[in-house]
Amino acid sequence: MLSTRELAFVEIQVTYRVSPLDVAGILCHRLKDGHEQLLIRWRTLPASQTPSQAICSWHDLYELTSCMHLIQKYLENRQSSSKPTLKRKRPSPEDGLRKSRDSKFGNGHPTSVNGRSDSTNSRRSSSDAASEKIETPGVYNGVLERREGRVVATQSKHMGVVKVDATSLPTPEMVEQARISSTAQAERYIRLTFERKLKKLRWLRLENKVDSSAPSLDFSFITDYVTGKDVYRADPGSYEGCTEPCKSNMGSHIGCEWPRECKCLEYAAVNEDLLRREDPQLFQEYQQAKQNGDYIDITNLPKRFPYHVSKVEGKPQTLVPFYREERYPIYECNVNCRCGPVCKSRVVQKGRRVPLTIFQTANRGWGVYCDEDLIQGEFIDTYLGEIITNQEADRREQAGPKEKQSYLYSLDKFVDNVEDLTHENCYVVDGQYIGGPTRFINHCCEPNCRQYTVSYDKNNPRIYDIAFFAVHNIPAGTELTFDYQDKDEVEEDVAVRQREAARRDPANAGKQPCNCGARKCRGFLWE
Ligand SMILES: C[S@@+](CC[C@H](N)C(=O)[O-])C[C@H]1O[C@@H](n2cnc3c(N)ncnc32)[C@H](O)[C@@H]1O
Incomplete structure (x- = not known):
């Protein structure tokens, strides 16, 4: 849970922000007045300018709240290039979060900051002023303006603008300074930014x-598939639903749960035990066709219902052993079914x-x-992403x-069943x-x-849900895992022997x- 203070950061009303679109790169970091600052190189070069004249400037984290993903990459690169003896520091509880930025920017009207000052320097103590003489300036090769909620960098011929060769930034001194400067606040802001995403x-x-x-x-949470280019996803309104005799609230073992009747289960797993008991002759024919790989119309054969009421009090329906072991596709009822929302064929x-x-x-x-x-x-969740x-x-x-x-999951379950569907x-x-x-x-x-x-x-074998279910009882706190290659047991044993x-x-x-x-x-x- 986020503390109120942390939420204050997350929801902070920062009037002026650096847009990530304006940032060509994050070059370095430093600690100034107890606040971590990042040195950014601006993208906003006029075509006539060379990279050596790019504007660079230091910013407090709260001006960079839209650039946290860039800061995260900067820290990761820094981490991977640092010596193994350098350990990341864990943030301490004392790491203060800024509650408000308004005092920094006075009345919030657009202001201009010239190259001699720090980009966030409108309130300075005398000790700051004393130390400023030995500090690097805040903006190089231009000036910053604050307009319409954005910090904007512009080239300036102003006398006071500090000129440097931007390709020489960060200087060795800056790098050395960064090596010993904490990044705990930045890491904390990054975590808070991710937690804000989680809240979705x-x-x-x-x-x-x-x-x-x-x-x-760079990762964002979604609650439904997103369809990519050239992917067609049918509108749920066009799905074929079940009809008579299915209807809402029919009680157990009738309606959708009586799988011979529910049209949604037309292609579901045949209940062979029931078929053998009910119609031995038809069962023989069915078995023969299955062995020979011949087509057999299963429409009117009894089907297996995928879920049953849990034996554990308070737990929802669970997958029946047959589906759990055989991995047969599960067909659930849909928006056009006659059964309605209480139907037991709606879990995932x-x-x-x-x-x-x-x-x-x-x-x-x-x-x-x-x-x-x-x-x-027990059902856990589905795998979501962009369908491509x-x-x-x-x-x-x-x-x-x-x-x-x-991260790529092929929707190829029905490839062998449907003629026009191939792996390609x-x-x-x-x-x-x-x-x-x-x-x-x-x-x-x-x-x-x-x-x-x-x-x-x-009727649509191209798009379906990939749902994760527990195959054993899993105590709370145990890492959830699945087999990325989904090996069968023979393949598994061979691979283990050759490991x-x-x-x-x-x-x-x-x-x-x-x-x-x-x-x-x-x-x-x-493999
Ligand atoms: C689908 S992601 C799982 C989440 C991932 N661990 C992460 O931090 O984002 C798959 C990646 O996790 C890592 N991973 C997953 N299972 C692993 C395992 N058994 N051994 C080593 N790395 C594993 C690999 O880097 C793999 O490419």
Whole structure:
């Protein structure tokens, strides 16, 4: 939970901000008057100017609240280039957050700050003034103006403007100063900015007991798929819903729960036990067709209902063992169904009901745990992101780092069932920059969750939900994991037997090693 003071930062009404679009780069940081400041290089060069004349200026964090993602990248780059002996400091509770910026800017009218002064210097103590002589100036090669909520940099021929070769910034002295200057306030602001993003979703929080970092601010939370270019997503109004005899509130084992009748279950898993008992002859034919790979019309055969009432008091419906083990697609009722919202065939569509925490793991980056005990078969959440074409996914994978494939999820469940759907033309969900908390779930070769296909539109095999359910009882606080490669048991055993040889094989040098620590760990995230 954010404290009131922290919220004051998050919601702070800063009248003047530096726009990230104006920032070409963050060059350095320093501590001044107890406040961390960042040196930015402005993008606003007239075409005639050379980079050596770029305007650079120092800013307090509160002027940079829209640039936190850039500051985060600056800190990450700095971290990766610093010597291993340099450890990130954890922010201390005393790190003050500025409550208001108004006193800094007086009456809020546009003002101009010349190159000799600090960009935030309208109120200075005598000790500041004394120390200013030995400090670097606040603005180089131009002046800053405050107009219409923005800090704006402009070139100036004014006599007082300090001229430097901007390509020589930061100077070695600045770098040395930065090396020993705290970044705790910046890290705290970054974390608060991420927590503000988290607030978009209910029952979600951030925890970091390892260091003072936050997940990437380039990531945004969404509550539904976003469709990318050339992706067609049908309007839910066009979905085919169930009709008579399904109706709302019919009680158990009738209506949608009587799977022979509910039209939404037309393509669901056949209830073979029931079929054998009810119609042995038809069962034989069905079995024969299945073995031969022949087509058989299953429309009127009894189906399996995917959920059952939980035996644990207070827990919602859970996935029945058949679906949990067989991974058969789950078909839920939809907006056009006659049954209405109380129908028991609506679990995933109601969204996440369990509280999740995104937390920093020791060796796998961010991970996710649930704050409550989960029971076997309990729904957790879906995987969200931008739905893109397979071609676009290939392009992004080739252009991105090797981690990219961990965020790409092919919607290829029905590829073998539908003629015009192939691996080449199926859609892919990219959850790297937009998604839900499940995008932070790490891989494990012996996972406690699994991903399942959930369709609300039986006639559209291209777009469906990827839903995570608990495959075991999972105590509160246990990291949630799933198998990125979704291996079957035979493939798993082969990979485990070959693991040590595979780790030594130079051909695997570029592969991402798996740190899941499971007994059956296969050694790598991806083959
Ligand atoms: C979908 S993301 C999961 C969230 C990620 N840990 C983060 O910090 O954003 C996948 C990435 O997490 C890391 N990861 C996930 N599972 C891992 C594992 N078992 N071992 C090592 N790294 C893992 C890898 O960097 C992988 O590319």
